[in-house]
Amino acid sequence: MLWTIIGILIVLWLFGFLLDVAGGIIHVLLVIALVVFIINMIRGR
Known part of the structure; x- marks a missing residue:
């Protein structure tokens, strides 16, 4: 589910770069997803 x-x-995020849609919201969500992913990797799940 996390990978999805x-x-x-x-x-x-790529659409945000190409079409300039949703401004910085996409970037904030991507950073949150990366933080969650790193935390899961550190915990070993």
Whole structure:
């Protein structure tokens, strides 16, 4: 499930670069997803 969320956020992030949609919200969500991913990797899940 985490990989699906990260994949969707990366696609939305790329659309944000290409079409300038949603401003900085996409970037904030991507950073949050990366932090959650790193925390899960450190905990070993």
